[in-house]
Amino acid sequence: MISIVFYFQVHQPFRLRKDYTFFDIGHNHFYEDEEANRSILNKVAEKCYFPTNQMLLELINRYPGAFKVSFSISGVALEQFEKYNPYVLESFQKLAATGQVEFIAETYYHSLSFLFSKEEFKEQVKLQSEKVRQYFGQNPTTFRNTELIYNNDLAHFVEKMGFNTILAEGANQVLGWRSPNFLYQPVGSYKMNLLLKNYKLSDDIAFRFSNRAWEEYPLTADKFASWVHATAGNGELINLFMDYETFGEHQWAETGIFDFMRALPEAIFRHPDFQFITPGEAKNFYTPLAQIDVPYFVSWADLERDLTAWLGNPLQDAAIEKIYEIEKMVKATGDKDIIHTWRKLLTSDHFYYMCTKWFSDGDVHKYFNPYETPYDAFITYSNVMNDLIETVKEKSNEPVVA
């Protein structure tokens, strides 16, 4: 049997107020653009979460035990569901109740913490797993790191934390001549299973679907299924990983993306050797084909598939170093609100907004960027961070009452 693994990323950052200026430092502790966060969440819910969840629920009911998908929903996204639109949460819970959906663990704050503080990373993964247990009644055993950032160390680290499956980008620099369509194992690991994204087939849906300049346009379910079926005999596992907003948001409903997805399972099932599984089930069907050595970080972002969307220019590096530098000081306050506020500033999107490489992927960056320039993003972030530092310092100076 050849298996198709769908994994969808759901994430919404807490965006900062663009009008938070130098003059607010020390006086104003309201950092978030509530209005923008609420309206963006509701817009995405309307265009993507509700209709896509409904569609998936119908497909799951149509193919009991056979059609399966998986999600990773960041903790900050879950919080925004609670805060702005609990019905979104409910619709995900309905999917969870079918037993055909796996919920994957990630860092609660969708952060780059693995690169900067292992301790913080560990805590965020725990927080996220708790949230998944609380809402979806599952104990996650599959892990995916923010933006599919991955290397050997990460695999070993999360293996020690008890996860048995991990997802990563099937980047060329990872695979070399090898195919992403098998189950792999991180180098030096015994139990960990590694699923690598088939970026060609994933991006056919996520990025190219509505591109009229693409020679394969329009993409039909039958055509796509034929490409998937073509792997029979030289693959076992087709990993289709993408942002959930692909459905209805990046690819509008008018592009036919919903019709495509609705028709896809039937087209896939026309070949009797194909099935859908969740990432955690892969180990039940396959043994890892080989060990994969990834000494350097890879991610699923941009053409480079590395970390340069979030790190590397002085704005990003200065900001992220500083925010992690104050970790101990922040945690020493023992103040839940302050720690939570600090953690929300770790969310990778803030650093993504500061990215200065505007070239081939620039349009994607711009699409997700509320700021006019990376410099504006940096200034707002710095102002907010400076106020937080002041708040933390004041807190630290308060006498401790025994």
Place this chain on the structure above:
Amino acid sequence: MFGWEFPPFISGGLGTASHGIAKGLVNNGVQLTFVLPTRRGLQGDDKFKIIAADEVHKIERYSKVIQALSTISKKEIKKEFTIAPYFTSEDYVEYFTTNHDVVTLKKIIKSNKGLLHFTGNYGKDLLDEVYRYGIIGEILGFGNDFDIIHAHDWLTYYAGVAAKRSSGKPLVIHVHATEFDRSGEHVNQTVYDIERFGMENADKIIAVSYYTKNIIVSRYGIAPEKVEVVHNAVDKTRKLEAFGLKKKEGEKIVLFMGRITMQKGPDYFVEAAYRVYRKNKNVRFVMAGTGDMLPRMILRMAKLRMLDRFHFTGFLKGLDVERMYAMSDVYVMPSVSEPFGIAPFEALLYDVPIIISKQSGISEVLPHALKIDFWDINKMAELILLLIENEQIAKDIADKCKDDMKNIGWDNAGNKIKQIYESIKS
């Protein structure tokens, strides 16, 4: 008097200074009409009136203009302008020779439309507007109901010279900045030519500082006797009360406020700040303003990892400007080339001690200010440390500079300019 900008619509110091000078003259009994490219709702007041270049059809003495124009044949006009080497803009010559002869001019004036269009901005059509402003100068000159023409900075020099030509009245040009201040050694040749043309055709040149006079003499080949220095001043009535401002105990703020461009030396400020930052963490640096060098300054600051102590505010207006001064403990003006530079005066109004570059006109009138060469970042850092670590010294410097300022007012400047007028009145 020809100007280009006027408060509250200002992009730099030119508008503020032109306004101050106009008021100073009026207070010295000079009757004044201020010409601007466009009105932007400004009405003038009982002291002086405002003419907007894009409304010249409205001027009440247009009949005189037409009369004057009628006496000159097209040919003559053409001759006039072809002998002036810089008036070669095709627009300009064409205007007087083909499209806009006296008859069409009459028509335009009688229709209710503006004669020519102006934005009064600094956009990409700036040069065209400068030429067009010259035409307006010419027309207003025909009106011939004044004794002196006074033009502020290169944007208005064509207008001034043209008005002189059509009226025969003496011209004073007021140099607030030269192309060398704005662009260093890489001058825009067209702008330089216009500046030089203005200077050569003026009867007197007023420079805002000896620093600027020196540039006029050495770079534009003007005889020193022709150049008078009248320093700028500051409007001392501007100070608002610092509104419930809570300053953080012990923490000092060092301010750079101005356009973030080569001329203002923001890069030297960042480097000096870093030297201070390594020695004293109880200080914040603020760079207020915007300009083409802003992204580079932000990157450099980030590279130096000062983001917990260095802040960018963007362009500040109105109350925020005053608030910023009021919050500050040291004001630094590291200008690479500053004909005058009025901002340190404003800082002093808020009792902020100042460190200013020697390459500035204002340093000539503030003997007690701390002065540095703009490039001497170590010295700049030392002086910043001196001021933030010694409150008494800081207070002393601010007090002494305020004393220096006592005799500096627009009325005095107006008086001096009036005397210059007297010396050349025909």
